[in-house]
Amino acid sequence: MCVLLVWAEAAYKIGSTKTMELYTAIVIAEVLALAILWALVCGNPACSERQKAKFFWTYAVLSVSILGEWLASFLNGSDPTGGWLIRVGKLLDYSLSPLVAILLVRQISMLKKAEPYAFSVLGLNVLFQFVSLFTGWSYRIDADGYYRHGVAHYAYVAVFALAILYAIVAYILYGRKFQKKNLFSFLLIVCFTVLGLLAQELIGPLLGKTLRICGLTNTIACILLYVHYIGFDQQQNQRDLLNKERLLLKDTLSDCFSRYAYDLVFEEFSKKPLPSHFVVMMVDVNGLKRINDRFGHEHGDRFIQAAGRVLGQVAEGKGQCFRTGGDEFILFLDIQEAELKRRIAKVHQTFQEWGLEKKEPISCSIGYAYASSLPGECLAKLISVADQRMYEEKKAFYEANGLAGR
Numbered sequence: 001m002c003v004l005l006v007w008a009e010a011a012y013k014i015g016s017t018k019t020m021e022l023y024t025a026i027v028i029a030e031v032l033a034l035a036i037l038w039a040l041v042c043g044n045p046a047c048s049e050r051q052k053a054k055f056f057w058t059y060a061v062l063s064v065s066i067l068g069e070w071l072a073s074f075l076n077g078s079d080p081t082g083g084w085l086i087r088v089g090k091l092l093d094y095s096l097s098p099l100v101a102i103l104l105v106r107q108i109s110m111l112k113k114a115e116p117y118a119f120s121v122l123g124l125n126v127l128f129q130f131v132s133l134f135t136g137w138s139y140r141i142d143a144d145g146y147y148r149h150g151v152a153h154y155a156y157v158a159v160f161a162l163a164i165l166y167a168i169v170a171y172i173l174y175g176r177k178f179q180k181k182n183l184f185s186f187l188l189i190v191c192f193t194v195l196g197l198l199a200q201e202l203i204g205p206l207l208g209k210t211l212r213i214c215g216l217t218n219t220i221a222c223i224l225l226y227v228h229y230i231g232f233d234q235q236q237n238q239r240d241l242l243n244k245e246r247l248l249l250k251d252t253l254s255d256c257f258s259r260y261a262y263d264l265v266f267e268e269f270s271k272k273p274l275p276s277h278f279v280v281m282m283v284d285v286n287g288l289k290r291i292n293d294r295f296g297h298e299h300g301d302r303f304i305q306a307a308g309r310v311l312g313q314v315a316e317g318k319g320q321c322f323r324t325g326g327d328e329f330i331l332f333l334d335i336q337e338a339e340l341k342r343r344i345a346k347v348h349q350t351f352q353e354w355g356l357e358k359k360e361p362i363s364c365s366i367g368y369a370y371a372s373s374l375p376g377e378c379l380a381k382l383i384s385v386a387d388q389r390m391y392e393e394k395k396a397f398y399e400a401n402g403l404a405g406r
Contacts, residue, residue, distance in 0.1 A: 020074065027070045030219045034059040037226055051107070058103040058222060061096050066219075068092025076147050083141030087132075090139040090147065094156050095126045101163035104221065110170040118166055125159045128152075251323040253301060254308025262322035265332060269379050274371040277334050280382040281368040282390040283311060283347075285327035286397050291362070303354070307364070310350050314343045330383070337370065344368075365394035 041047055041055045072089030079086050102118050105111060111118075132138035137152040249261040257265075285307055292300040304327065311329050315321040319333035333340065344366055351363045367389030369382045 023073065024070065026216065027066055030066050030216060031063050033219055033223065034063050037222060040226065054103070054107045055226070058100065058107060061103060062100045062219065062222065065093055065096035065100065068096070072147055077145050079141075079145055083145055083147075086141060086147050087139065091129050091133060094132075094138060095129045098122055098125060098156075098160045098163040101160075101167040105167050105170040108170065108174045110174050111166070114166070118163070121159060121162065125156065128155060251308070254304050254323045254329075256308045256312055256329065257320055257322040259322065259324050261320075262324055262330065265320065265322075266379065269332065274379065274382075275334050276372045277336060278371040278382075279331075279333045279335060279337075279340060279368050280379070280386040281314075281331040281333060281340070281344075281366060282383070282386040283329040283331070284365045284390055284394055285329075285362075286365055286394060287362040288327040303362075306354070307351075310347055314347060340368065363397055365390050365397055367391070367393060 038056060038059050041052050047055070068089045068091070070089070072086045072093065075086050075089070099122055102115075102122060106115070129138055132140075132150060132152075135150075137150045138156050139153065140148050140150050142148050249258055249264075250256075251258040285304070288300055288303065291303055304323075307327075307329070308321070308323060311321045311331065315331050315333060318335040318339075319331060321329060321331045324330050335343075347364065347366070354362050367386045369385040369389065371377070371382060374382060374385065
């Protein structure tokens, strides 16, 4: 449909009544399309108020530009005001058309540092077009009442080309944030605006025709940008959610999985039968309070980090290790008991070495329970049994070291 519209408008030649009617119909379709887009933006909860304002000004400026061009074309050769309405139409068209490209860039919030310079150039262009109302530099009316390019018309073309180049750079930089297919989509949007400029200001004059295509190609670009904005916004939201979830899944101090991750995995394992070699291993660090009291919490944190690394090695290739509290860890493993005992012995040895280094009774209490030893029982039951065994070992440690109740 877009291709047919482009062909129809490109076929337009001033002076043909039928083509003027077709052109008028296309202009109405363009303005209606922009109005519908604005309605979609207003009803889209994903768009912030600031983003909605950006869309609104883009659509509003483009609509006024399209209507200005249509007014000048409709009255060409028959302006009852002696050409002044045509001049006003061209003033709106030539002042606002380059602005559309800049507003399209503002929608993606790129090249913010260059924005003041871009608007300065556009401001000079508006001043130039206003002066042309009286001087005819950019546009003039001939003796028969028809619009003609002024002697400095290509100054406007240069400004429009710079605006398009600005948009191309911005969309390439923005497209790099996404996949290659998305970058292609962004370039396609820019291609429509480039096509409009080339066809209307270069190809048309070379063929001896007046092609009214910029409004249409810019409207198509707005439609594509909105469609892709929704898709890209969803992609970005998904990335943000994944990043937030990664942060929630990891315990930043110990580098083990977090309590949040534990709750998710617990829920998952609670819904299905447990493997025969599945084991729950509960670990509680002994002596952490004494380390905090004697050496400070910074040393205590480093101790938790070290404990997390050691217990992470226990789970390596066999399951997952979670830090569920201050000095409490829980491991879900799928491992033979002989291998598990070997890894536990290594953990105890490591903690004993730390205790000798700090000259403190440092160790960890460990309790575990295999699914095979409690057939038919749920995960919660395994955790309860492992926790009870860990507590018994912890109690024995504190009594043996005269630290009961400390």
